[in-house]
Amino acid sequence: MLTLNINGENLRLEVDADTPLLWAIREEAGLTGTKFGCDIGQCGACTVLINGNAVRSCTITASAVQGMAIETIESLASDGTLNAVQQAWLEYDVPQCGYCQSGQIMAATAMVRRAKIAGKTIPEVPLAQLDNICRCGTYNRIRPALNRAFDLAYEA
Amino acid sequence: MKIHNLSRRRFLQGSAAVGASGLLLGCSNSLPRKTVTSGATAPTGEMHEWLFIGTDNTIIMTNPQTEMGQGVNTSLPQLLAEELDADWQTLQVRQAPLDSKFNSTMMAQMTGGSLAVQNYYHTLRAIGAGARQMILKAAAAQLGTNVSQLSTRNAQVIYQQQSYPYGQFADAAASLPVPDMEQLTYKKPSNYTLIGKPLPHRDTLDRITGKAQFGIDVQVPNLLNAAIIHAPVFGTRPIQWNEQAALAVKGVKKVIPMEHALMVVAEKYWQAKKAINLLQARFSAYDSDLPGLNSEEIEQAYEAALNDEGRAKIDAAHIIDVEYKVPFLAHATMEPMNATAWVQADRVDLWIPSQSQTIAASHTKAITGFDDQQIHIHNTLMGGGFGRRGEGDFVAEAVIASMVMQQPVKVIWSREEDIQHDMYRPAVISRFQVGLDTHFKPVAWHNQLVSSSVLRRLIPTFTPDFLDWVATPLTYMMGDMIVTDGATRSAYLADDKQPQTTALIVDTNVPVGPWRSVSFSSNCFFTESVIDEAALLAQQDPYQYRSNLMQQTPREKAVLDAVAQYANWGETPAGQFQGIAVAFAFQSYTAMVVDIGLVDHIITIHKVTCAVDCGKVINPNGARAQLEGGINFALSAAMFGEITIADGHVVQGNFHDYPQLRLAQSPVIEVFLVPSGDQPTGLGEVGVPPLAPALCNALAAAGQPRIRSLPLSNHGYQLA
Ligand code: FES
């Protein structure tokens, strides 16, 4: 048993100390928006935010992040309002199968937030920072959507 | 084709549920035969008919094809909703249950072959038009007017500026005779509000908020979870394992040995996954008579077959005599293979991300002995398909697990299992002897290619059980016409000089299957590289050379000319190079120009320009997405895609050694749709074939040695 702070809620979860955060989120917290793609930190499908940083949740145990603020895709839209990245993804109709997109959006959200704090924008933020795999090949839309997300974030 | 009105029949599954009654339409199509089995009110579960209109104006359509990211949850509803004048915002779309009335022209419920829109273009529009006509007739009677006084919009009948929801007339319409196919009136294309419009995908909001439900997300009460490890060498068996070590892990319920694999079932997937690593399983030794111990052995068997066949002797002013090859490729769908099954005494429920209800059911039948009526398939969204999910192997394992556990079980493959137990795009070697006349015009084209056969493995799965005994011998008699797709017809050759192509089939121990664009993925690389070799030999511009030779294929020439124009062919800045390629595949024409820069062996792809004639375009937004995606998919394969075999098993295991393109490496892609005619043709796979040859032709334009094998990483190339 351990306690994780997920999307602003403290959850008592029945997980062993060595359970990866990914599977604690999916199987114990029941938040299936966070996806399994490789289990070795390669693809980014499992990306969540921990204290604001994008982390591949398959690479870290649940017990290691106790007391930290974990955000998953389910928390991004508040009161039905999409966040800047989601809004941009919607405008460019980015997803094909969609399976990688939770991870893409979480990673992009961390990029946008961090850049805004530092007062930076594209092209000062290298694209390579978003290196999640999309097997459907939606990159041609992620690129402009990411630009748009920066604009939206700065407008807000 | 005839449309049936089924509203008077009881709807079997939903009969206990309370709901509005209404109009339920089915459709029977003479090819394939579709039998009508159920009908009537408020379908709450499986919907065995195509369309339901409730008295509360709920409109539900059954999607005969499954959604894997290719957008059929949008494009196919557009067809029906257009002619019905449904309300696009409130229209509900469900995936078809197991029912042969939804069969595609592949005589199965199978989503593949770039056929979705082609196959259902007429059927879905007919159902929409038929239902609308019945609603109008009922409305005219009820409103005391005639049909000509009525119009429709957004699921409303409009009469004298008043709107009446369709549902108000659904019951009355249900008792009317169904109009004849021949009497249906269709909208004028100029009045379309949905067909031809760049609508966003219907599932986008769910896909960006984490709400989309894929197979891996399925939850049912009392669900157990299983991890699986397959015998690494194809065709071998587990012989020894440490069951106690696995059972000692908290939550683990059982170790299930199977012919080809071991499964660990636990309460949670992570527990099963942890336990499976403790099994320390040993497997039987390689015992196949077929080549497959390693990649070199397979290549030698291929070369031996080619040498036996020999080369064609040709007499021409110039002769190109070359050999090309491509490796095995895995699909690596973003969502690894998984399936959930619940086998009960008299029924089985499957929650599966599947491209084929029919294939899933045939595996299930073989295991359980159940018939079609007892098999309930709940198709989920798929995290990619690319052909892999048309297979039934992953479904069968879940069915077995549930039978053993007498509980619902979800089986999830690790990425390693997914890559090492695929049905691979076959490795192919292709030889050419091409004769050019004194003007460098091709006048003889001989091609011997060797591959293992996708068809030979698939045919037995498609034949009915009573024909099983004949299916396998049949595949040996028939040969494999799929292997030569894209290699038997050439726009560059006169009618009487078309390619003389011989396909040699070598069975290997490596299972092969359809991989996005199937044989076009290899044959287009070969043929479009060879013609480029001819152009360079002739010291002619590769685009002009191709265009000049195309005398009888106006649509192919049109996309070639279009892409050259859009890409500003021949006007590259210093240090940039262009390659071009064109393909005729899935009844569509696709041409590409790739613009590259090259420093040492580092390739920068500045742009991919693509022109496509896929006949009538139903959704330009979805069409572009498919082409963009196909290009990136092909680029991953061309740059780094390779599955190799050592000691009888696949060497690669995850994305670190089976790498995929990432955002910073992905090119700018410009897609131009060059529509023609009034029939849609294939789209989902057509972005793949021309990319590899166009890229390699760009390298040749940059003065690099001709690339005759893929991937480019084997030649020292990298993407910037
Ligand atoms: S599942 Fe975590 S990076 Fe792939």
Ligand code: FES
């Ligand atoms: S949208 Fe399918 S993997 Fe990215």
